[in-house]
Amino acid sequence: APHQQTRWYAGGQYEPLLNEKSTDTVSVESSLPDDLTRDELELPDLAEPEVTRHYTRLSQMNYGIDSGPIPLGSCTMKYNPAFTEDVAAHRGNRVHPLRSDEDKQGILRLLYELQETLGAIGGMDAVTLQPPAGAAGEFTGIQVAKAYHEEQGDGSRSEVIVPESAHGTNFASAAMAGYDVVELPSNEDGRVEVDALEAAAGEDTALLMLTNPNTLGLFERDIEAIAEIVHDAGGLLYYDGANLNSLLGKARPGDMGFDIMHFNLHKTFATPHGGGGPGQGPIGVVADLAPFLPTPQVREVDGDYETYEPDRSIGRVHEFVGNWLVLVKAYAYILRHGDDGLERISETAVLNANYLASRIEYEVPYGPFHHEFVASADEDAADVAKAMLDHGVHPPTTKWPEIVDEALMTEPTETESKARLDDLAAAFDAVAATGPAELAEAPTTTTARRIDQASAARNPRLSWRDL
Amino acid sequence: APHQQTRWYAGGQYEPLLNEKSTDTVSVESSLPDDLTRDELELPDLAEPEVTRHYTRLSQMNYGIDSGPIPLGSCTMKYNPAFTEDVAAHRGNRVHPLRSDEDKQGILRLLYELQETLGAIGGMDAVTLQPPAGAAGEFTGIQVAKAYHEEQGDGSRSEVIVPESAHGTNFASAAMAGYDVVELPSNEDGRVEVDALEAAAGEDTALLMLTNPNTLGLFERDIEAIAEIVHDAGGLLYYDGANLNSLLGKARPGDMGFDIMHFNLHKTFATPHGGGGPGQGPIGVVADLAPFLPTPQVREVDGDYETYEPDRSIGRVHEFVGNWLVLVKAYAYILRHGDDGLERISETAVLNANYLASRIEYEVPYGPFHHEFVASADEDAADVAKAMLDHGVHPPTTKWPEIVDEALMTEPTETESKARLDDLAAAFDAVAATGPAELAEAPTTTTARRIDQASAARNPRLSWRDL
């Protein structure tokens, strides 16, 4: 086994909860009147040494990019440069959003420069940084599209077209914005079925949402024809930025005919995912849609920076500007790389995916792929994932997209060295050679053995009080 | 087992060396002439992601106070407050020592205030902060004593008296300063044998070095008589600050008759030990010895701070002021606690040691002890230590002091909670109940299994080149 993950025990269980270590029930004494206050509060009560040990231990029982590869397709879990945390810790970030523009010029300048930079990268005319995650960016983009259609007298358009292999968020965001979702089948090459699109697009079409390369890592070669179909039908094109990592320096969604796009800063620009956020999902739009962007936007006037509300703004999607520190880290990451560095990112991401695919025994049914590929397991893909854990690596995304049997959707990213790619290949192949009985036993070297998720869902215990 | 420590493998070995992962031999190109430069340099060559993983993994294969207790007697491994690191990271620490006094007033003020504060805590008239570790403090103190004796026309004093249970550094520091070491036996109570001291002290006596409480945790009740004997003989008394943690707010070496003392800042004032330093070993002295202290000292003149050289200074023991950041952290620690907090430290340290001793089955032959105690194992104490590792805790100091058979010298410190003390007691008792065969197998849950140190020493391999 290449790994033995930390496991702390106490009393026959893994590391106890804070609450199980020590809680205290205090009588709440407040200068507020009694009828407004609670009588008691029961919370964990540990001194700093024990707090530090608790979270140190928990961290040791967790796996991140700093531990090893996380080749989750579509998630783009690449290395997060440490220095961006130091930039984020700079005192100049400690600014309240309700200061006057005059008093926060540093903040506004960074926002402005990041807006402009993302616009250049996406080939978009205007960018809002506000959405606090990729999915929020999708929702924002759809709201912008809706506002545009309404302003065009086209408010009756009620459908958003989404390929079957799209991210679940595309469906959910469209539904949240009140649209009906029309699912588009893939063709035998794993790409958009253009005829089906032709049939689906029409006067009800508000938007087509695509990611390109798609979730199989395949470039939608017909994107220009696709754009024409949608535009001819009076619809708009939305680019899901999840796979932008493979286009840096190579192509721009704006040049492909997309009208709206989001950027996942934690994916493309390597801000830490933090075990589930904060992310940030800025969106870019073509000029016609710029007046509809959320407020405030930032502009430069004679060397000073000021906020303003776009003419027909949809308003806000976050109370302030979303996850400010994510913006700072992403900006620092972009500046660190420059043009050549960004292009080298996509080149290496694509090289790494292709190299890894060439090294593994599982079949990869579609191609040519870019930064990610979907292999097909002979076994249950979920079992493959669990068994890979015993090889000290995080497995790929499993069982999705569904057009590949027992899919192993794999995106190694550009920051994995050849040695780590070889490790991953070795892990894939070792698992492929593992018998079913052993597979069912895996994982054994991890903090927890295999977890019964079905039973956890049947009998939900969601807080200490439920135990 | 309450613990499973991380273990990373590759190629049948634990985590490879950096050099084994990837090295590069570069041709050195320099604007220096060829005859001054090397042709090639071969060093590890890894990008930041792999560097980060390497050290992340190594850290997971290491145990610190943040992992659990380290009850090493005499080492005072207590919790290191995280905030002191942030104070040490403040930009105001980035000052070059060769600035003029005028340009480094902040530095000098902190040095001055720490000098004064340590003087108050030790009951000493003057303090130098310069020695970069406790052992360096001992050496400095001995040099000061020597300079004093020489100035008194007493330069022929050639002996330093050290109790047999003293720290090895006492012997080594005295020898390094050119003194002969006279070892003093313990009496049956585990304390200094006063008659033997009386016999040993004389015209050759330069210094008696003592720690109090001694390494058994016992207070040298006869310290006043001891001081009188040494002083009457014309010698000086040196206090080894290793055990100062138990005296805070309770007693001061200066009041006991000691003329010189050192402070181990990482022990008493909780600066992180860092796996073997940096520490810092300031020394305090009585007024008669102040003129001999190292240069520079800091004084306040009309609200400004200035450096000066004491009249008869022994010179320097470090090129600058030792480990500056350790001084900053220690000062912050002292300020955080204040008088009451410091006294609570010693009270709790002593309570914890006594509580733990009351809970374990091994015999503790001497008492009453303060912040540490020495238990006697029935088994080989080294085996006990290895077996304790499997209980997720660091063992005590073993086989020392030698006046206790199979000594387990235990100092839990004040920052261990009752729960952790109970854990330690449970670990002691579980090991006591373990059979010899199993004991010889231990440890099994640690990164490495038991290491053959004798063979490592017989065949020294001290760098990658030796492998």
Next chain:
Amino acid sequence: MPYVTHSEAERSEMLDAVGVSDPDDLFDIPDSLRFDDDYGIEAHSERGTRAAVEGILEESADLTEFLGGGHYDHYVPSVVDHLSLRGEFLTSYTQYQPEITQGFLQALFEFQSLVVELTGLGVANCSMYDRSTALGEAVLLADRVRATDGDRVLVPENLPARVRSVLDNYTDGPDITVDTYPTSEGTVDVDGLAAAVDDDVSLVYAATPNAWGVVEPDLDAVSDVADDHGALFCVGSDAVALSVLEPPAAYGADVVVGDAGVLGLPTTYGMGLGLFACREEFLRQVPGRLVGAGEDDAGNRAYTLTLQTREQHIRRERATSNICTNQAWLALRAAIHAAWLGPDGLTDLAEECVTGIAETCARIDELDGFDAPVHDGHHFREALIDTDAPAADVVDHCRHAGLAVRAVDDGGEDRLAVCVTDTNRARVDELIDALAGYGGAA
């Protein structure tokens, strides 16, 4: 290329393995779509990048802030940074593989436990983006669970415009109408609310402390009004205030939203951590991530993301929310901060939020030309202040003294809002001096 790890030799070997001579050959992109231009971004060394970005950040003024309005500053202890920045936490992904991510899952379970304790409700999720989106999700949840005749929700007239704007986007899709109900003396006008509510209302929202910093005095009555009409009662608050306030469940709240970023997150230009809790009966309609306790094959308790069939990656357009990445790392930070404080520390901090603003108002009230606070009742952290002079002028005057306060538009009145917490309380003297100085000049 700082984070790309191949040596030239390795790169060649890899290119050989995939059968191309240049990685560019692997790009299956039509020539017409190739980007041949530059972005125009110059590369920097790590040191140079830090200098460049930090240089920009330093262009903001150096001010002591007395600003609140939905984003608050409390001292965050050092352990929060030191522990949350540990790479295994910071660089991890959503816990799709629970066997190797027990640490984060447990921390999120503990965060949920904290929110359950603070709100008194049965279920808490492990974060929303911020308080405004949490309110949006609460309204969507109400829309799903309440079979009312219509689709109206009621919010107080002093709901901050920024929050309202977010809510308007959330309610746009399902065509929910957001109406306001009146306030009186800065708190809920219960009679006005009763007049505004009807059986077509799915949710009534009230905040405590509210937008003017006032602790709502009678949420029992508000709850009753909502209940009478079958509407959900949603309370907005924050994790510090909830440590001393009556738990909302005790007076009938069905959902609690708000900000948990008051723990773990100092002022950071409006970053938030949305708090979301609700009654257990709505469990399968909860938006966002949930962590549950289960068992592993060794029979030990283990944690896992649970009830994922609510979520977009499985349920797609029928998901309870589109949320994917949200604010997990900030929930971790909040949990560490709360653990560091303990119940005593947390309630002490809350008490400081009560006494700090009260004392400040009392001192301001003594100054010529100012009345503070505008509203009766108990304040938490912030309060409105009446000024005889134009509020904007006072703000400007303070600004020249190095202090940031803000003017608010409270129904046409020109007022100041002042926020006092543990981090600026020691600077209140300067604020008083500045205001006194202005009074003298006016």
Next chain:
Amino acid sequence: MPYVTHSEAERSEMLDAVGVSDPDDLFDIPDSLRFDDDYGIEAHSERGTRAAVEGILEESADLTEFLGGGHYDHYVPSVVDHLSLRGEFLTSYTQYQPEITQGFLQALFEFQSLVVELTGLGVANCSMYDRSTALGEAVLLADRVRATDGDRVLVPENLPARVRSVLDNYTDGPDITVDTYPTSEGTVDVDGLAAAVDDDVSLVYAATPNAWGVVEPDLDAVSDVADDHGALFCVGSDAVALSVLEPPAAYGADVVVGDAGVLGLPTTYGMGLGLFACREEFLRQVPGRLVGAGEDDAGNRAYTLTLQTREQHIRRERATSNICTNQAWLALRAAIHAAWLGPDGLTDLAEECVTGIAETCARIDELDGFDAPVHDGHHFREALIDTDAPAADVVDHCRHAGLAVRAVDDGGEDRLAVCVTDTNRARVDELIDALAGYGGAA
């Protein structure tokens, strides 16, 4: 009491268990020795402590430093802090239990490997306090291993006074005499050295770059002189310079001492990391800690402190040194920094130390009233500058421009020393402006 973890109930239980009612009763200290006074130290909150200490630190002037003289500033990448501050490293103890401290042991083994590569010598220890104490230990080692007639060591006349002072303390005990040998044009006067040396000399020391920043041009000759008299040849250098300079072993160095804190440690008021390497034959006389590779019971390679019989805790007064706690954590930091740089990055940094000072000198030399550098030869990081005006006045003038340079006393001449590295190179323009401005004013 912030870091004491007992609740009152636990404290009572523990007191009961040990049979006292107050912990004070456990103190076996005679009344006459009880301390009943106060130290007079006020307690602070964590926030208050930070404010107090940081407030003090901010009292130092904000200057751009061109200072060297034994303590140098290079940019330390963020990973060094992030990784070295991990609690398992930072809060660990000396590796007396190697089975649970493999991580630190391996890092120290890697540090030793780095020093071995840089020096070309067979053995490196895993740290000394600083370069001055490392030199002291080298002299003591020479005293132990060389059976010379007398006890003299020779150091150059431009050895910094601070280093000399430390050396004087180290040589005081064993009664070693420290003599100087002459320099000429800022470098070793080999003939002068040959005249000074005799068979009673146990060690000859030379530094490169030396105290005036000059790379010594002919250490082969120095080595020969030492060798001819059976003296050890000890070279002083630093970890950055050694990456490009001829490895000292190649010209016969027996011991290399110096500073490894140029890696991993920015300017921190003179904190150091002593480097110590020597020929393998002196292995059992090496001072300080050594980490060796061995095997564990599973047959895997494992690391351990080794040859501990040299050390004070075992050998006591016959130990090779009194060293116990030294600079392990800084060695870790240096190793991380070196790993981050890689061989290319490290040699690039060294090259910048050559070109930066050369270019700066050339620019200063063009100014009226200045000659730079004073000495011929190649400089590394720093150089001396002749000024027509009193050096102290120039220093003062620069100080008012926000720049710190220093005056040095070079055999009676009044000179400036200027140090240029990657961190201040971008500010050299300001230095030139300041010096030019002074020239104009003079």
